[in-house]
Amino acid sequence: MTSGDVLTQVRELARERLALTVEVRPESRLIEDLGLDSLRLQALAIEVENHYRIILEPEDEEAIKTVSDLVATIDRKLADK
Numbered sequence: 001m002t003s004g005d006v007l008t009q010v011r012e013l014a015r016e017r018l019a020l021t022v023e024v025r026p027e028s029r030l031i032e033d034l035g036l037d038s039l040r041l042q043a044l045a046i047e048v049e050n051h052y053r054i055i056l057e058p059e060d061e062e063a064i065k066t067v068s069d070l071v072a073t074i075d076r077k078l079a080d081k
Contacts, residue, residue, distance in 0.1 A: 001078065006071045009051065017047045026068040034067075044070075052078060 011024045018040055022033070030036045036044065045056050048070070054077040056064075064070050 003071055003075055006074050006078075007067070010048070010067060010070060010074070013047045013051060014044065018044060024067055026066070026071065028067045029065055030067070030070070031065075048074060054078065054081070 007026060014020045014024050014034070018036070020034060022028075022035070024034065028034055030041060030044075041061075045061060048054070049056055052074055054074065056073065056077075060073050060077075064073055
């Protein structure tokens with residue numbers, strides 16, 4: 001699975017599960033650009049964990065500020081499996 005595949009799937013998860021209507025780009029900031037509050041951030045984390053069968057540790061979540069940060073974290077977690 002490539003980073004592009006992960007990005008496409010994250011976009012789909014955001015649209016389908018969080019009902020985001022804004023464009024989800026790699027440089028999009030989760031809070032400022034996508035407008036995610038703490039509950040929606042947690043919902044996204046749960047969706048990602050369930051979809052990819054990974055665990056996002058608290059330190060992972062703290063470091064994720066943009067969509068590209070999320071994609072990179074997913075890539076790293078999948079490579080570690």
